[in-house]
Every structure is written in structure tokens, then in C-alpha cells.
Amino acid sequence: MIALRGIRHRFGAQLVLDDLDLDLDEGRVTALTGPNGSGKTTLSRFLLGLSVPDTGEVRGMDGRRRAAVFQENRLCEQLSAVGNVRLVLPRSTPSSAVAADLRRAGLDDPELAKPVRDLSGGQRRRVAIVRAVLAEADLLVLDEPFTGLDALGKVQVMAWVRDRCAGQTTLLITHDLAEARWFGARVVTLARL
Template identity: 60%
Template sequence: MTREPITMHSVTKRYGNHVVLDGVGLVLEPGTVTALTGPNGVGKTTLVRLLLGLETPDWGSVTGVAGLRRAAVFQEDRLCAHLDAVANVRLVLDRSHRASAVDELALVGLEPADLTKPVRELSGGQRRRVAIARALAVGADLVVLDEPFTGLDAGTKPAVMEYVRERLTGRTAVLITHDPTEAEFLGARVVRLRHSPGLGL
């Protein structure tokens, strides 16, 4: 659990001449879930990349993230295709927690027979569940979930959402979603990003 809020102070981020974020301010209170919504291209993914330390702001700053253990469900699954589901989860766990990988995967509904297959042989929905289990098994201080439930079939989605809600209890998390019910289910504070009028977008 984070001790101080994670704060973005007037963050501006541009790629070449394209301004993606213009003076964005955001406070993430420790132990809360914040849902980012807004139209495509508004900079939601860029914002979470800044939180994950994958980008640095051109102006402004992000504070409260130093030393944080971070985890993410990216928009794409970003799994090692040749490794099986268990190996993918174990890869991100500390040596002492590696035994829990199988349990976490069982909690997202993966059958034992699917655990030892290379993940490239799993369906899109199964890979998504592996990616979710990987992010939530870590016990991170800050969890980023970029459209985590996309690709899940209707049969497994409720159980996976329940698993996510349980695992996020007491953690600081950012959820990117276009579905208000997902935000509501996770008890998230909703922050809507919009294009800056000054940018002519």
C-alpha cells in the first residue's frame, strides 16, 4: 500500500509536434481505484505509461511513484508466447512466491490442462486471463489495468471481474475502460479525459 498519494502535476507529453497530454493533473489516493475514461486518442494509455515509468513527462512531474512496485495488464497481453501460463506468471514473482502461480491461474478459471501449454496455443480469452493473473499475483503497490476485460467471453468475465475486485482491495489502481459498469463494479472513482480545446483536437 502506498503511503503518499501518487500525483501528476501539470503533466504535458508530446510525441514530435503532437501534444498528447496538456497540463494534466491527477491525484491517486492510496488504496483506491481510479477509472480513466474518454474518447480514443485522448491520452489515457500515455497517462498510465507515465505512471508506470515507461515515459517521462516533457513538462510537469509525477510524484509518489519512487520505489513503488508496479504491475500492469497492458492493452495487448504481452506474454512470452513460447512459455506456458505458469512460467509467465512465475517470471514476475519473487522466488518465495513462485509456488502461488498455479493457484492464481486457477482463480481466473484456467484448467490444469491449459497451464502447461505454451500460451501461444491458448485462446485470446485464456491469454487475457493469464495476463490478469500475472499482474495481480505480484502484490504491486500500483496496478494499471488497460482495458483488462476486453476479449473475455461472457461466461468467464464475471468470475474474473470478481477476482480482480478482490485482488485490488487496498491497492492503488488505475483502470482504463469504456464500460462504466466495469468502473462501478470495481468501486472506482471515474476521471474523464477530454481533448484540450487549445490543441484543436
């Protein structure tokens, strides 16, 4: 069980999280909602090992692999879509398998070989999502993953993510409760302090 216990954190004088406990159900999606500034992304950074809370602890993550879709795409601009995804996969992963999944997420063949800096915002977002979903991970963090996708593309990508992530422990950060319901997630709402 991945769990956060007694998390308290401030940014300067601003208290963001105060004595927060959170359990992530193994093999299920937990959706984290709440207004801007309520500490959702901060919490995900603790789980990803990128920040340490002022007090409290993260349990159950020792030696476990993480993957994430960040709020920003965070892609290597000079690499192709396939190159960005392969970077986080074992070397033995064939490009053709990665390309097939990128196609399923809505990228066309000509877009697969281009440097991602030449792709549209929506296509770049798809690459970031595919990278996280294909990575071998024990915890997947999706921080507002479908932002920037058009309505049709969003449905297509959400369906692909739901299929691929079935049975994976996932933290979905979202403002959209419909997204949380689509993933059959347990919803946890943070309040702004």
C-alpha cells in the same frame, strides 16, 4: 499519494495532454475514461516509468513497485501460464499457489502447462491479468484489462480481480463505465484535445 502534476505531452505536432493534474487515491481504484486518443495509455506509461512527459512530473512513485495489464497481453510465448506468472514473482513462490489463482481466473488444468502461444486469446488475457494482480506492487495499472473475454468469463475474472485488489492503489483504464462502477472507482474522464 501518487500524483501527476502539470502534465503536458505531444506526439509530433499533436498535443495529447495539456497541463493535467491527477491524484490516485491510496488503496482505491481510480478509473480513467475518455475517447480514443485522449492520452489514457500515455498517462499510464508515465506512471509505469516507461515514458517521460514533455513537461510536468510524477510524484510519489520513487522506489515504489509497479504492475500492469497492458493493452496487449505481452506474454513470453514459449513459457507456460504458470511460468509467465512466476517470472514476476519471488523465486520462492510455489507453482501450486500460482496454478490455484490461474484456475480461479478460469484456466483449466491442461491449459496451465501449455506454452501460452497454444492458448486462446481469452485464456492468454487471463494469464496477463493474473500476472499483474499477483505481482507485489504499490500501484496496479489495468489498461482495458477485460478486452477479449466472453461475457461469463469477464464476470468471473472481474470478481476475482476485485477480491484480490481490494485495498490496492489501482488505475483502471476503461471505456466501460459499468466496469468502473463494479470496482467502486472514482471516475476521471479525459477529453480529446
